[in-house]
Every structure is written in C-alpha cells, then in structure tokens.
Amino acid sequence: MTQELKDYESTIKKKHRVHWTPKFEDEFRTGLSKTVFIPIVVKTFEKLAWDLVFQDENSAEAKRKGSWNIWTEKISVTYEYGRVRVVSISLGNEMWDNGRNSKRVRLFKYAFQQTEKEFDKKALAELEDEVEKANNWDDYEIPKSLPRPKRQKNPQLWIPILGGIITALVLGFIIAFLSVLGVYIIFLFEIGVAIAMGFILKQFIKAGNYTFYDHLHYLLIGMILITYTSNQYFQYQLILNENNIQVFSFWELMKARFEAGLTLKSLNTGWIGLLISWVLQLVITYFVGVLRLSSGLISYSIERIPGEVVDFAYYHFVKDKTENQVREELAKMGWNKTQNQDEVFKSICALHGATEFRRME
Numbered sequence: 001m002t003q004e005l006k007d008y009e010s011t012i013k014k015k016h017r018v019h020w021t022p023k024f025e026d027e028f029r030t031g032l033s034k035t036v037f038i039p040i041v042v043k044t045f046e047k048l049a050w051d052l053v054f055q056d057e058n059s060a061e062a063k064r065k066g067s068w069n070i071w072t073e074k075i076s077v078t079y080e081y082g083r084v085r086v087v088s089i090s091l092g093n094e095m096w097d098n099g100r101n102s103k104r105v106r107l108f109k110y111a112f113q114q115t116e117k118e119f120d121k122k123a124l125a126e127l128e129d130e131v132e133k134a135n136n137w138d139d140y141e142i143p144k145s146l147p148r149p150k151r152q153k154n155p156q157l158w159i160p161i162l163g164g165i166i167t168a169l170v171l172g173f174i175i176a177f178l179s180v181l182g183v184y185i186i187f188l189f190e191i192g193v194a195i196a197m198g199f200i201l202k203q204f205i206k207a208g209n210y211t212f213y214d215h216l217h218y219l220l221i222g223m224i225l226i227t228y229t230s231n232q233y234f235q236y237q238l239i240l241n242e243n244n245i246q247v248f249s250f251w252e253l254m255k256a257r258f259e260a261g262l263t264l265k266s267l268n269t270g271w272i273g274l275l276i277s278w279v280l281q282l283v284i285t286y287f288v289g290v291l292r293l294s295s296g297l298i299s300y301s302i303e304r305i306p307g308e309v310v311d312f313a314y315y316h317f318v319k320d321k322t323e324n325q326v327r328e329e330l331a332k333m334g335w336n337k338t339q340n341q342d343e344v345f346k347s348i349c350a351l352h353g354a355t356e357f358r359r360m361e
Contacts (some may be wrong), residue, residue: 001049005111012106014099018071021361023089024101026111029082032116034058035128037079040119044112047174050075053358062360063091064104073104074361077112084112087277091361111259124274137318146333147306149340151238159208160201160219167200168223172230179231186277190284197285198292203301211301220293224285228278301350305343309335310351313344333348 050062059078066072078085088101194324262273316326
C-alpha cells in the first residue's frame with residue numbers, strides 16, 4: 001500500500017458494528033462502463049495489497065490479510081448501471097468489528113476514485129479493448145500439440161474404501177490410547193483427526209483415481225463413525241489389559257460411563273454432557289473433514305491434467321462450442337479416450353470450485 005493510502009486510512013472515522021458476523025456497506029456512483037469497471041477494481045485491490053478471490057462481469061471480491069497472515073475481512077464490490085455497492089464482512093467469527101469493516105469500505109472507495117483518475121478517455125478505450133480481447137481469448141494461440149495424456153487407471157472405489165476403513169481404525173486406536181493416558185484435548189483432537197482424514201483420504205483418492213464426490217462424502221461419514229465407535233472399544237480393551245480387574249463386557253463399560261457422566265473441572269454435567277460432547281466430536285470432525293476432502297479433491301482434479309490441456313479445452317468452450325465439439329478437438333490432439341476427456345472437464349469444474357472455495361466466508 002502506498003504512503004498516500006496509509007495516510008488517508010489513518011484519517012478515516014470508524015463506524016463500529018456489532019453482529020454475529022459484522023459487516024459494513026456503502027454505495028457511490030461512477031461514470032465508468034461495466035467493461036472497464038472490474039479491471040479498475042482489480043487494480044485498486046492490487047494497490048491495497050488485498051488478495052483477489054473472485055471476479056466476473058459485474059462484481060469482484062478480495063480478502064484482506066491482517067496479522068499472522070490470516071484473512072480478516074472479505075470485500076465485495078458490485079456494479080449495477082453506474083451504482084457501486086461495496087460490502088466488507090468480518091471473517092474471524094467475531095461479534096464486534098472495532099470499526100474495521102467501515103475502514104475497508106471507505107479506504108476502497110478513496111483508492112478506487114484515485115485509480116479512476118489515472119485513466120483518461122484514450123486510456124479507458126484501450127483498457128476496454130484489452131478486456132474484450134481477454135474475455136474472448138483473442139490472444140490465445142492454439143498449440144500445434146498438447147502433452148500426451150498420462151496413463152490413468154480406471155476409477156476404483158475399493159481403494160479409498162479399504163484405505164479409509166484402515167485409517168479410521170488406526171485413528172480410533174490412537175485416540176483411545178491418548179484418552180486412557182489422560183492427554184486427550186477435546187476439540188483440538190477432533191480438528192486433528194479431520195485434517196488427518198482429509199490428507200490420507202486424498203492419497204487413496206490418487207491411488208484409486210476416484211473423484212466422485214458423493215461416494216467419497218459417504219465414505220468420510222463412515223470413517224468418522226468408525227473412528228469414534230472403535231475409539232470406545234479400543235479404550236475398553238486397553239483398560240482391561242492395563243488393569244488387574246474382573247472382566248466385564250463392553251456394554252457394561254458404556255453403561256458405567258453414562259452413569260458417571262462428563263466432569264468438567266469440578267462440574268459433573270451427567271450423561272447429557274457426555275452425550276453432547278460425543279455429538280460435538282462428530283459435528284466438528286465432519287465439517288472440518290468435508291472442507292479437507294473438498295480441497296483435496298479439487299487440488300487432485302486440477303493437478304492430474306496439464307494446464308495447457310485445460311486452457312485448450314476452455315478456449316473452445318469460450319468460443320461457444322458444445323461438449324461434443326470440444327471432445328472432437330481434444331481427440332485431434334491425442335486426447336481421444338472418453339476417460340481422459342472427462343478428466344479434462346472435471347479439471348475445468350475444479351478450477352471453478354477452487355474459486356468458490358477461496359470465496360468462502
């Protein structure tokens with residue numbers, strides 16, 4: 001950010017917002033056309049050192065990083081017939097934004113208007129030309145050849161299933177072992193389990209070349225249930241092996257646990273507290289796990305296809321060709337197997353998915 005923008009930022013009077021997810025919005029007008037508006041918004045984001053996460057014909061979004069290199073606000077800018085709407089929303093699960101959202105909106109408005117002044121009529125005409133060319137991919141040169149498709153195995157679901165079950169049982173044993181030792185940290189371990197599931201599941205997805213989300217989603221749910229169910233059983237076995245006590249059944253142990261309940265410091269929350277803690281285990285692991293599974297699936301779908309091939313297929317879609325026509329073009333360049341072509345299309349979808357992932361609040 002330039003010194004001029006820093007100086008202006010220090011003069012902004014903040015308006016505080018208190019809400020579940022605090023936000024601030026404002027509107028102003030511009031004489032710019034829709035075609036050049038978004039490119040100037042993007043240039044403004046660059047000046048402010050905000051990370052662009054999305055843009056289309058009518059809007060653009062950026063995220064601002066604060067201390068610890070963590071995104072703190074998302075700023076959305078929308079254009080409609082010369083009216084500009086700017087919204088900044090907090091990303092830190094806070095109730096009070098300390099006026100930060102109002103500062104982002106007003107700083108953007110000032111920086112945008114300063115950037116707008118840098119373009120005279122001639123520069124705007126040239127920019128409009130550049131934008132239209134970029135949108136139509138007019139400067140794209142069709143390559144004479146494309147990288148050959150890698151030899152891919154047919155999608156095999158059994159590999160993620162087998163690997164997922166083994167992973168769940170191993171995680172269940174680790175949690176049981178730590179719980180018996182008394183070093184289990186609630187919530188922190190659930191996040192760790194979800195991250196581990198997402199990472200390991202991605203490796204089995206690669207090994208099986210299987211990317212159908214619905215089936216993998218169900219597999220993740222199954223892994224979570226197996227992990228926490230086996231955790232209870234492994235605890236039962238560890239307790240029997242480490243203590244010289246009379247043999248009792250697994251169900252007797254579970255009954256005793258419900259009778260003892262969950263104690264937090266000196267407060268015994270009873271069986272209700274214990275049940276709530278188990279539900280929270282499942283919920284936290286599920287939501288974090290779904291995010292990790294989605295990101296892993298997106299990254300694998302993108303990385304298994306060379307970028308040149310994705311660009312080639314996308315170019316033909318931009319030129320209004322049908323899916324069958326794009327398949328014909330790919331076949332001419334050596335990508336004649338239906339599986340390979342499907343993977344190219346999935347890679348294009350994954351790029352859009354990655355954008356939506358970055359846009360998440």
